[in-house]
Amino acid sequence: MRIHSAEFQAMADRVLRVTALTTRLNVLPFDDEAGKAELFEQILGRPLPARVTIYPPFYTDHGLHLDLAERVFINQNCTFLDYAGIRLGERVMVGPGTTFITVGHPVDPGERREWLSGAPIDVAENVWIGAGATILPGVTIGRDAVVAAGAVVADDVPPASLVTGRKAAVHRRW
Numbered sequence: 530m531r532i533h534s535a536e537f538q539a540m541a542d543r544v545l546r547v548t549a550l551t552t553r554l555n556v557l558p559f560d561d562e563a564g565k566a567e568l569f570e571q572i573l574g575r576p577l578p579a580r581v582t583i584y585p586p587f588y589t590d591h592g593l594h595l596d597l598a599e600r601v602f603i604n605q606n607c608t609f610l611d612y613a614g615i616r617l618g619e620r621v622m623v624g625p626g627t628t629f630i631t632v633g634h635p636v637d638p639g640e641r642r643e644w645l646s647g648a649p650i651d652v653a654e655n656v657w658i659g660a661g662a663t664i665l666p667g668v669t670i671g672r673d674a675v676v677a678a679g680a681v682v683a684d685d686v687p688p689a690s691l692v693t694g695r696k697a698a699v700h701r702r703w
Contacts (some may be wrong), residue, residue: 532643540612544590547572555586573597584625594631594649604660613647613666621652624660624678631666653688 531537554568569583570576572592577583578599588608589595595609596616604625609615613631617623632647634640648667652658656670659678670676671688679695686692 532645537645540591543593547589547592550592551586551588555588557585559585598654614649615652616649617652618654618656618672620655622657624658624662626661627658628663630663633666 550568550572554565554572557564557568565583565585566577572589573595574593578597578601580600581597581603582601583603584605586606587603588606590610591612593611594614595611596614597603598617598619598621600620601617601623602621603623604627606626607623608628610628610630610632615629615631629650631650632645634642635644635646646666650664650666651669652664653670653672653674655673656676657674658664658670658676659680661679662676663681664670664676665681665683668682668685670682670686671690673689674686675691676682676686677691677693680693681695682692
């Protein structure tokens with residue numbers, strides 16, 4: 530998406546609205562179930578599915594492209610940058626401090642301030658994502674997989690597998 534376009538401006542307007550809503554959500558008393566339900570409906574554009582548990586603080590930049598199946602559990606302090614779409618299948622468990630990012634910028638310095646890139650994240654059923662993991666644009670995580678705490682996931686994760694790691698490496702210079 531081109532920055533400084535009508536589409537980008539609409540997204541930016543939504544981000545401001547949702548930021549205001551999540552700010553209100555994150556200061557509610559923990560036991561105010563009705564207040565949380567009302568705010569989540571405004572953030573997501575629909576009621577939370579049955580038996581979804583989300584512990585605030587909770588952050589999202591868009592909300593309308595966050596698809597949560599039944600029995601999803603999201604622990605405290607998680608962030609969902611969902612403009613390109615995030616789907617969490619049934620019985621997914623997300624540890625505290627986890628970040629899902631579907632948008633970014635081109636690597637090329639000349640294009641970085643002109644374009645926004647992105648790709649959806651798809652998490653299959655019965656996945657466990659450990660505390661502090663980061664899931665990057667375009668990743669698919671297969672059924673029954675486990676993402677270790679602190680892992681940075683930039684590639685697809687096969688079903689019924691464990692992924693670990695957080696090592697940064699220089700791939701190219703310009």
